[in-house]
Amino acid sequence: KAGVTQTPRYLIKTRGQQVTLSCSPISGHRSVSWYQQTPGQGLQFLFEYFSETQRNKGNFPGRFSGRQFSNSRSEMNVSTLELGDSALYLCASSSTQVRDNSPLHFGNGTRLTVT
Amino acid sequence: DAKTTQPTSMDCAEGRAANLPCNHSTISGNEYVYWYRQIHSQGPQYIIHGLKNNETNEMASLIITEDRKSSTLILPHATLRDTAVYYCIVNSYGKLTFGQGTILTVHP
Numbered sequence: 001k002a003g004v005t006q007t008p009r010y011l012i013k014t015r016g017q018q019v020t021l022s023c024s025p026i027s028g029h030r031s032v033s034w035y036q037q038t039p040g041q042g043l044q045f046l047f048e049y050f051s052e053t054q055r056n057k058g059n060f061p062g063r064f065s066g067r068q069f070s071n072s073r074s075e076m077n078v079s080t081l082e083l084g085d086s087a088l089y090l091c092a093s094s095s096t097q098v099r100d101n102s103p104l105h106f107g108n109g110t111r112l113t114v115t
Numbered sequence: 116d117a118k119t120t121q122p123t124s125m126d127c128a129e130g131r132a133a134n135l136p137c138n139h140s141t142i143s144g145n146e147y148v149y150w151y152r153q154i155h156s157q158g159p160q161y162i163i164h165g166l167k168n169n170e171t172n173e174m175a176s177l178i179i180t181e182d183r184k185s186s187t188l189i190l191p192h193a194t195l196r197d198t199a200v201y202y203c204i205v206n207s208y209g210k211l212t213f214g215q216g217t218i219l220t221v222h223p
Contacts, residue, residue: 042213043159056208101147101164
């Protein structure tokens with residue numbers, strides 16, 4: 001089985017721009033959750049999508065949004081980029097909603113640099 | 116959301132057991148404890164999870180105290196490839212809160 005695939009692997013953007021990141025879950029997995037990892041704050045939960053609906057949300061501003069398609073693939077969008085948005089963005093998939101305690105399988109992330 | 120506390124770093128000799136502690140004193144009755152590890156430049160890798168009882172799989176064992184306020188991850192025979200950051204996490208109704216983790220260094 002193929003693992004979780006995130007594209008692109010690296011991205012460089014300028015302040016004020018917007019960016020879209022993509023995540024393809026493991027086949028058959030219906031939950032996709034997103035995380036931001038920075039040296040200062042560590043790994044922080046952004047949001048979770050299950051069956052095309054947002055099920056849970058972390059404490060991030062509205063500039064961070066996401067969506068999930070009928071094939072369970074998910075995209076995350078960040079608008080009006082700030083320098084502080086530079087981070088490794090990770091997505092994880094699971095067969096059930098995260099709250100139902102199936103293990104998460106992470107991709108290797110997208111490294112976003114904002115200049 | 117339940118918080119976890121882990122030592123910042125630990126060392127272990129290759130071939131010996133690595134015992135990684137975690138404190139989660141604010142955990143609620145139905146919240147599971149998970150362990151993941153992350154090797155530089157990769158996404159976190161699932162190791163094991165449990166609720167009350169001790170758990171074992173091909174990678175590790177998880178020992179949870181009876182009051183559920185702490186747990187220990189045991190890697191029975193550590194190898195150099197086990198060098199990584201280990202995260203102890205509580206699943207608070209769908210929100211996973213990662214602490215800073217423990218940097219485990221396995222020495223030859």
